Structures are given as C-alpha cells and as structure tokens.
Amino acid sequence: MTENIQGFNTRAVHAGQEFEPRTGAVVPPLHFSSTYAQDGIGNLRAGYEYGRGGNPTRDALQEQLAALENGTHAYSFSSGLAAEDSLIRALAEPGDHIVLGNDAYGGTYRLISKVLGGWGIGNTPVDMSDHAALKAAIAANKTKLVWVETPSNPMMRISDIKAIAEITHAAGALLVVDNTFASPFLQQPLDLGADVVVHSTTKYIGGHSDVVGGAIVVKDPVLAEAIGFIQFAVGAVSGPMDAFLTTRGLKTLGVRMRTHSENAMAVALWLEKRPEVQAVHYPGLPTHPGHELAKAQMRDFGGMVSVQFTGGEDAARTVAEATRVFTLAESLGGIESLMNYPSEMTHASVKGTELAVPVNLLRLSVGIEDVEDLIADLEQAFAKL
Numbered sequence: 001m002t003e004n005i006q007g008f009n010t011r012a013v014h015a016g017q018e019f020e021p022r023t024g025a026v027v028p029p030l031h032f033s034s035t036y037a038q039d040g041i042g043n044l045r046a047g048y049e050y051g052r053g054g055n056p057t058r059d060a061l062q063e064q065l066a067a068l069e070n071g072t073h074a075y076s077f078s079s080g081l082a083a084e085d086s087l088i089r090a091l092a093e094p095g096d097h098i099v100l101g102n103d104a105y106g107g108t109y110r111l112i113s114k115v116l117g118g119w120g121i122g123n124t125p126v127d128m129s130d131h132a133a134l135k136a137a138i139a140a141n142k143t144k145l146v147w148v149e150t151p152s153n154p155m156m157r158i159s160d161i162k163a164i165a166e167i168t169h170a171a172g173a174l175l176v177v178d179n180t181f182a183s184p185f186l187q188q189p190l191d192l193g194a195d196v197v198v199h200s201t202t203k204y205i206g207g208h209s210d211v212v213g214g215a216i217v218v219k220d221p222v223l224a225e226a227i228g229f230i231q232f233a234v235g236a237v238s239g240p241m242d243a244f245l246t247t248r249g250l251k252t253l254g255v256r257m258r259t260h261s262e263n264a265m266a267v268a269l270w271l272e273k274r275p276e277v278q279a280v281h282y283p284g285l286p287t288h289p290g291h292e293l294a295k296a297q298m299r300d301f302g303g304m305v306s307v308q309f310t311g312g313e314d315a316a317r318t319v320a321e322a323t324r325v326f327t328l329a330e331s332l333g334g335i336e337s338l339m340n341y342p343s344e345m346t347h348a349s350v351k352g353t354e355l356a357v358p359v360n361l362l363r364l365s366v367g368i369e370d371v372e373d374l375i376a377d378l379e380q381a382f383a384k385l
C-alpha cells in the first residue's frame with residue numbers, strides 16, 4: 001500500500017504502519033520478544049530469528065524513516081552517536097580520513113577525534129562555506145567521508161548540500177549529512193546528492209523528549225549492506241519500546257515542524273529588535289548569511305534559534321537561568337521549549353578546541369507552545385539584565 005503514497009504527511013502516518021492482520025489492530029503491536037519460534041531448523045515464519053538481527057517494531061520505524069528521507073534503507077540505533085559510530089565503522093577503516101564542518105556537534109567531533117581517532121581514523125575540521133578549503137582538505141588527505149551538518153549546531157550556519165556533494169563525489173568520497181536540525185520534513189539531503197543521512201532521532205523525529213535514538217538512511221544497496229552488517233554485528237540497535245515511541249513521534253513530524261518554524265521565526269524577529277542582543281542566528285531572517293541557500297534547500301527554517309548578548313557571558317547566563325516556560329536543559333527538538341548554554345552544556349566537550357562556541361551564546365529550541373507565552377517569558381527574563 002505504501003508505495004503508492006506520495007505526500008510527506010501521508011507517508012509519515014502510513015509507511016511501515018500496516019494494521020496487524022490477525023486482530024485488525026490499527027496500530028501495529030509492540031513486539032518485545034527477543035527470539036522467534038522456528039517451524040523447522042532455519043524455517044522462519046516471517047524472516048525473524050533473533051532480536052538483534054531483526055524486530056518488527058524496529059522494522060516499522062526503519063520503513064517509515066526510509067520513506068520520509070526518500071531513501072531505500074534505514075537503520076535504527078540506540079542513540080545518534082551509536083548510529084554515527086556504526087556508520088563510520090561500516091564505511092571507513094583505519095587509515096581513512098574524514099573532513100567535517102568546524103562547527104560540528106561537539107559529541108560528533110569527540111567521537112571522531114577521541115574514539116575513532118584511536119582506531120586510526122584521521123580528521124580535518126573545515127569551514128564548509130569555504131569550498132576551496134574543503135577541496136584542499138579532501139585532496140591533501142585522500143578523504144573517505146565528508147561530514148556536513150546543516151543547519152549547524154549551535155551557530156545555525158547553512159551549508160550548500162548540492163555543491164558539497166559535487167566536490168565530494170569528484171574526489172571519490174562519500175557525503176554524510178547530519179539532518180537532525182532540519183528533520184526530513186524541512187530538508188531531504190539524499191535528493192540533493194548526499195550519500196548518507198544520519199539523525200539523532202532523540203530530537204525532532206522523536207519530538208517529545210522521551211526517547212534517545214539514532215538512525216542512518218541510504219538509497220544505495222551497497223552502502224545499505226555494509227551498514228546493515230555493522231548494525232547486526234555490533235548490535236547498537238534501538239530497543240522495541242524506543243522504536244515504538246520514535247515511530248509514534250514521527251507520525252506528527254510535519255504538523256510539529258510547521259509550528260516550531262512559525263514560533264521560531266516570531267522569537268527570532270523579537271530578539272533581533274532588542275538592544276541586549278548582539279546577534280541572532282536564524283536562517284529564516286533575511287539578514288542571515290545562509291538565508292537564500294536555506295530558502296533553496298529547505299521547506300522552512302526550523303525551530304532552532306541562537307542568540308549572542310552584548311552583555312557577554314553574564315547576560316547569557318542570567319537569561320538562561322531566568323526563564324520559566326523555556327526549561328534550562330540540554331537537547332532540542334521536543335514540543336516543549338528548551339534553553340541551553342552551549343559553552344558549558346552541550347558543547348562543553350569542545351571547549352578550548354577550534355570547535356569552541358562563544359561564551360555569550362544561548363541556544364533556544366523553540367517549542368510548540370503559544371508564541372505569546374514564549375515571548376512574554378523572554379521579556380521577563382530580559383528584564384533581569
């Protein structure tokens with residue numbers, strides 16, 4: 001049934017979600033079983049043998065993810081970083097090299113430099129808007145993987161996926177896009193030339209701050225086989241309950257992203273007018289250097305806004321601790337608004353490196369509450385400055 005479904009929201013609701021044939025249950029049941037009865041040795045009823053290798057609840061999520069990213073195969077993991085680790089182990093080997101954005105998520109940089117570096121993987125961070133520097137870094141290191149995050153975390157920089165895919169492929173490398181911030185509703189990197197999409201499904205895909213997970217999506221059968229093998233052989237899979245919660249969240253991605261984007265735009269416009277603010281980083285603002293590019297490769301601009309204060313670190317810390325509707329917490333992409341002080345929270349691991357973030361920066365994950373309440377909350381917090 002799902003191969004005839006074209007629209008994003010229809011796919012979100014139906015892909016991988018066929019009703020259960022025995023009872024007619026509209027929502028596919030949650031399968032906890034770790035093992036499956038065999039009718040004879042190796043004679044399986046539905047291809048399932050053992051939970052690490054395959055689970056129907058995980059398969060339902062994987063089918064849904066592949067459909068929404070316009071891929072052919074998706075693989076679900078216990079966290080975004082578990083997905084990234086398995087992805088790099090599947091596509092690279094000791095001696096290989098990765099070029100990544102110099103504003104990559106701190107945990108991604110820590111994984112690549114501190115964990116996979118010890119396994120023999122080299123890395124060079126570059127400014128992804130400087131295509132000459134990107135080409136030079138790839139050529140100098142015979143790079144295997146180029147790793148792009150757009151919009152980036154937390155500086156909200158926009159990278160040109162199409163142009164970077166051309167540069168990457170001309171050098172015989174593969175392009176990975178971390179699509180966590182945009183989500184497949186706003187941006188579909190495989191259609192723009194990326195070879196692999198990776199997600200922290202903990203964020204917008206799960207969407208309710210109640211499950212940690214990660215995913216990889218591809219459309220090339222050779223890459224799919226390599227990733228599927230590592231998912232099975234290493235076993236960093238999502239559990240059935242996690243997969244179920246993620247599927248449930250993903251069904252409403254489109255309606256959530258519309259409100260996140262609308263609210264974030266209103267918050268960004270409000271922040272831009274305030275004298276306490278030095279800079280607002282939101283790709284929906286015409287003043288943002290990546291605005292035109294974002295308009296071309298995204299459907300809307302998403303729910304993440306970063307802001308720098310003229311009052312420096314003290315002002316950022318004061319506002320972070322003064323809001324009532326925005327909760328001071330790590331993570332992002334849930335329906336509730338969150339406030340994060342990156343240099344001490346999400347990006348503490350890159351302090352003192354070239355990926356360090358400004359100390360006067362706050363990152364807002366704008367939720368789907370009433371925007372008047374969000375702005376009133378910021379107003380009362382700014383009054384403390």
Ligand SMILES: *Cc1c(COP(=O)(O)O)cnc(C)c1O
Nearest residue numbers: 079080081105153180200202213
């Ligand atoms: C959170 C995040 C990750 C890591 O995902 P986890 O689910 O926390 O392991 C990777 N990339 C980006 C952009 C993120 O925001």
